[in-house]
Amino acid sequence: MTDWKAFTVETKDHVAQVTLTGPGKGNSMGPDFWAELPEIFTALDADPEVRAVVLAGSGKHFSFGLDLQAMAPLFGPLMADKALAAPRTTFHDEVKRLQASVTAVADCRKPVIAAIQGWCIGGGVDLIAAVDVRYASADAKFSIREAKVAIVADIGSLHRLPPIIGEGHLRELAFTGKDIDAARAEKIGLVNDVFPDAEATLAAAHATAAEIAANPPLVVQGVKDVLGRERSATVTDGLRYVAAWNAAFLPSEDLTEAIQSVFEKRAPEFKGR
Template sequence: MSNDANTPAYRDSDQYKAFDVTVADHVAEVTLIGPSKGNAMGPDFWAELVPLFEGIDADKDVRAVVLTGSGKHFSFGLDLPAMGADLAPVLAPDAKAGPRTEFHDMVKRMQRGVNTLADCRKPVVAAVSGWCIGGGVDLITAADIRVASADAKFSVREVKVGMVADMGSLARLPLIVGDGHTRELALTGKDIDAARAEKIGLISDVYDDQGAALAAARGIAAEIAANPPLVVQGVKDVLDHSRSAAVDDSLRFVAAWNAAFLPSADLTEAISAVFEKRTPDFAGE
């Protein structure tokens, strides 16, 4: 971090466990760094996401953002082992209003993190390589533009672990790829490659490798940053206006739905299977 007293505090990467942040030429580059394998999203990620993007939003020097992942993968999604303690109270057989209310509050706090990225006035360009699973898809659908390397793979996988995706994919994906593709991805939990993702409009372009995808994202961000910043923010405001109410309504509904219905034998089985590294056996209970 610079010793300049005027440097915004959010730029100090030493304060983060889940992110690295650099700023140059009016572009902030945010890199997911874990600490879990595959940049999985654990407690540190959710605690740091809001202050990070609030800082970027308030930084007058920043005009665009590049979002990417460290290592071979963008993100494996929600870190179930690390978040297990937060899920345990609501999964108890006798969980009543108290634990369910606390779970609902937690979902709303996590949703706020993704919303802070989506609502950032500085356009966000995501560069995806390797796996982008579950929460990773939530994150990139909150970005304004998405590019990927040829090895990228995407999955709205929550259904396979006994959950309804509640961080924004079900609200934002239909506005990006359409209702039919969203239903196929969310109901099957299937994996799709970069070519299919480009075909359905999830990503704008596919590049040969991770380096080329990141370079392309940096190029797009530089093009955005070269434009009048207040006009860019105005364009984003207008584009977001027509969909913001629908997204907010969907997020409120799914938070309440999961607080009421997420606890199940199937979810317990899914989490146990993750810890035991086996295929789950769902019974519809």
């Protein structure tokens, strides 16, 4: 498991470290990320030598989220004038594929601990919502930013975060698209603990992973299975609904404006059309 384009994977003492490496700026999530993530976590799930997983980001940031430029072909056919059933069906299938990539993390029977530093935006929050334990460095910042780019978040944060941070906090973050720092993230329960820097955060994640790995592996997997039982049906239903919703309603002048403003590095002007 060494020839990945968007990740590195290393295993030692029953703990695997999966590290986001890009290739986009800020470990942004392009085609390689979405293709490789489920392969990696399916393999880790099946590996009897792995008992816990640490998920980290390389460089100064965890992830800037979806790589809009690299993933632009996903939106192009849907934004065409009078997009009919075929492009909407294709888009719907693609959304379900991206959802399945992150769900592979949630479904991994080995507990996953995220070590987060710097920015964790959009798809990055979708990803950490799918893990079991979240640690952050003091410089970490979080944003469910999809609303600011005229998109309903559809990869899992809206469905996995309610039992983690509560409905009120989730609605505030999702409606506004605001940024929050590590201290606020800890206060609302988005992260378990905050550490001085990225190095200390990663060390803490590995310490917890080692504690987990020292326990009977099948019992740990059973605990994760039991804890996830009630939530899994709700999440599955919610992901199905939002995929259909976005296939029907995502195309808009506001989405075009949002994408153009990103490329042109200016503030968008939304008109509700």
